[in-house]
Amino acid sequence: MRYRFALILIGLLFTTMSFTGSSSVHLPAGQPVTIVSAIPRLGAHLAPVPGIAILAKQAHPLLCHSSGHQKKVTLTFDDGPDVTYTPEILTILNQYHLHATFFNLGQNVQAHPQVTRMVYAAGHTIGNHSWNHTRLTALSPTGVMWQLESTNHIIQQTIGIKPTLMRPPYNSINNMVRMQIEKAGLQPVLGDVDSLDWQRPGVNVIVQTTLRETGNTSIIVMHDGGGDRTQTVGALPLIIQALEQRGYAIVPIQQLSGH
Numbered sequence: 001m002r003y004r005f006a007l008i009l010i011g012l013l014f015t016t017m018s019f020t021g022s023s024s025v026h027l028p029a030g031q032p033v034t035i036v037s038a039i040p041r042l043g044a045h046l047a048p049v050p051g052i053a054i055l056a057k058q059a060h061p062l063l064c065h066s067s068g069h070q071k072k073v074t075l076t077f078d079d080g081p082d083v084t085y086t087p088e089i090l091t092i093l094n095q096y097h098l099h100a101t102f103f104n105l106g107q108n109v110q111a112h113p114q115v116t117r118m119v120y121a122a123g124h125t126i127g128n129h130s131w132n133h134t135r136l137t138a139l140s141p142t143g144v145m146w147q148l149e150s151t152n153h154i155i156q157q158t159i160g161i162k163p164t165l166m167r168p169p170y171n172s173i174n175n176m177v178r179m180q181i182e183k184a185g186l187q188p189v190l191g192d193v194d195s196l197d198w199q200r201p202g203v204n205v206i207v208q209t210t211l212r213e214t215g216n217t218s219i220i221v222m223h224d225g226g227g228d229r230t231q232t233v234g235a236l237p238l239i240i241q242a243l244e245q246r247g248y249a250i251v252p253i254q255q256l257s258g259h
């Protein structure tokens with residue numbers, strides 16, 4: 001059986017989107033999220049993503065189709081920056097002329113600001129992944145806001161601009177967390193393809209899992225930090241080559257949807 005996640009984009013205050021329904025599901029982490037389907041209308045190149053991506057495993061089939069018919073996917077890397085693996089991933093992305101999104105931890109940006117600057121200078125997007133990889137749904141609203149703002153602040157100090165995108169650790173989100181994320185000027189971006197690279201199951205398993213789970217407008221989750229990412233580095237070129245052979249365009253997240 002083919003497992004697929006659905007990508008659902010919902011609009012922010014200043015976007016023009018029409019909501020068509022909602023339901024509740026449980027992500028693998030066991031955290032309830034609200035699924036809202038909408039018509040995604042993402043902006044032009046380099047514009048902020050005017051939507052919130054909430055992903056549901058085995059969601060309603062109609063929601064799968066709402067994410068678009070174009071064979072586009074985007075790559076994301078979490079838990080960095082890392083002095084060893086982030087530059088290796090940058091080299092690979094540069095070889096294939098691709099741009100990705102790096103969801104950084106504030107504490108790692110503080111420790112390795114030069115790596116975050118290197119990622120940004122290479123044209124990639126820097127997103128907020130909390131300060132220290134806390135499960136945000138377990139915190140108070142004030143605690144969540146501290147995680148968001150301290151990370152926004154260190155990223156702005158490091159690259160000169162505030163991030164606009166936020167991926168909560170463990171894809172763990174609820175209405176309270178989502179409200180705090182929006183209050184902090186961020187848009188939640190979850191991923192629908194878990195490459196399983198964090199489990200270090202071997203390069204072949206990472207490649208096969210990613211290819212099996214990827215569909216149109218998938219957001220692929222990999223990791224440049226948080227441990228030994230040798231397998232991620234090994235799998236990345238194979239994933240890129242296989243996706244391109246299958247006709248997928250690997251685009252920056254800002255170009256994932258739209259026409």
Ligand SMILES: [Zn+2]
Nearest residue numbers: 078079169170
């Ligand atoms: Zn993470």
